Amino acid sequence: MVKHILVACGNGIATSTVVATKIRQYLAKEGIDADTTQTRLTEVPGKVASYDALVTTGQFFGETSGVPYIAGMPLLTGIGTDAALQQLKDALTN
Amino acid sequence: MQLDERLGFVKLDLGTSKAVESYLANQLLKYGYVKDTYKTALLDREKEFPTGLPSATPAVAIPHANADLVYKTTIAVATLKHPVNFKNMGAITEDVPVEIVIMLVISEPHSQVSMLQKLVEIAQNPVLKAQLLQAKDRQTLIKLVETAIN
Numbered sequence: 001m002v003k004h005i006l007v008a009c010g011n012g013i014a015t016s017t018v019v020a021t022k023i024r025q026y027l028a029k030e031g032i033d034a035d036t037t038q039t040r041l042t043e044v045p046g047k048v049a050s051y052d053a054l055v056t057t058g059q060f061f062g063e064t065s066g067v068p069y070i071a072g073m074p075l076l077t078g079i080g081t082d083a084a085l086q087q088l089k090d091a092l093t094n
Numbered sequence: 095m096q097l098d099e100r101l102g103f104v105k106l107d108l109g110t111s112k113a114v115e116s117y118l119a120n121q122l123l124k125y126g127y128v129k130d131t132y133k134t135a136l137l138d139r140e141k142e143f144p145t146g147l148p149s150a151t152p153a154v155a156i157p158h159a160n161a162d163l164v165y166k167t168t169i170a171v172a173t174l175k176h177p178v179n180f181k182n183m184g185a186i187t188e189d190v191p192v193e194i195v196i197m198l199v200i201s202e203p204h205s206q207v208s209m210l211q212k213l214v215e216i217a218q219n220p221v222l223k224a225q226l227l228q229a230k231d232r233q234t235l236i237k238l239v240e241t242a243i244n
Contacts (some may be wrong), residue, residue: 010140015214017206057183058184059185078218079148
């Protein structure tokens with residue numbers, strides 16, 4: 001089944017584009033069928049419930065309706081990238 | 095992509111992140127890259143969703159605003175004479191002492207994926223960051239960034 005990942009940043013344009021691309025490349029390599037949708041952080045609460053995981057670059061305070069949340073900053077800064085990607089994979093495969 | 099030498103700024107000494115961003119936004123407006131509402135949008139966005147990227151020093155900030163306020167995609171680059179605190183994108187109560195500002199002026203983000211990735215990688219490249227800080231003129235600064243993203 002295709003996994004759907006919501007990727008959010010301040011405007012839903014710049015850093016979420018970088019992070020979403022990294023996520024798709026990684027999951028393709030891992031053989032996980034997934035797509036990404038980009039959005040603004042402010043729109044996350046209204047959208048997140050129908051996704052399998054949420055990744056944000058900016059700080060996220062809100063409710064995720066039980067959807068697994070992975071902090072996306074490591075995918076931007078390169079500090080802790082592998083751990084963040086592993087966390088995402090675990091969230092999608094468990 | 096070719097960058098505009100007029101958008102390189104060496105050793106700006108403006109004191110605050112707001113002053114640096116306002117200065118860069120004014121230059122972008124002057125050269126016709128953005129709408130006149132860009133600066134306000136940029137400053138508002140920085141308050142709500144800051145753009146300091148935590149890293150080993152020197153740290154980089156990547157301010158940007160809505161694509162619909164941009165006429166033409168480009169990058170403005172500034173080195174700062176003294177570090178200026180931006181808030182951390184991932185932890186907005188924390189300060190990041192920024193020495194390099196890379197302003198993303200993007201009209202169509204999805205056609206600029208590779209450029210965006212390469213710009214973010216600059217923040218992870220200590221050698222390049224040192225070269226940027228050593229640049230003595232705007233031409234050198236812009237050339238370094240142009241080489242990195244192409």
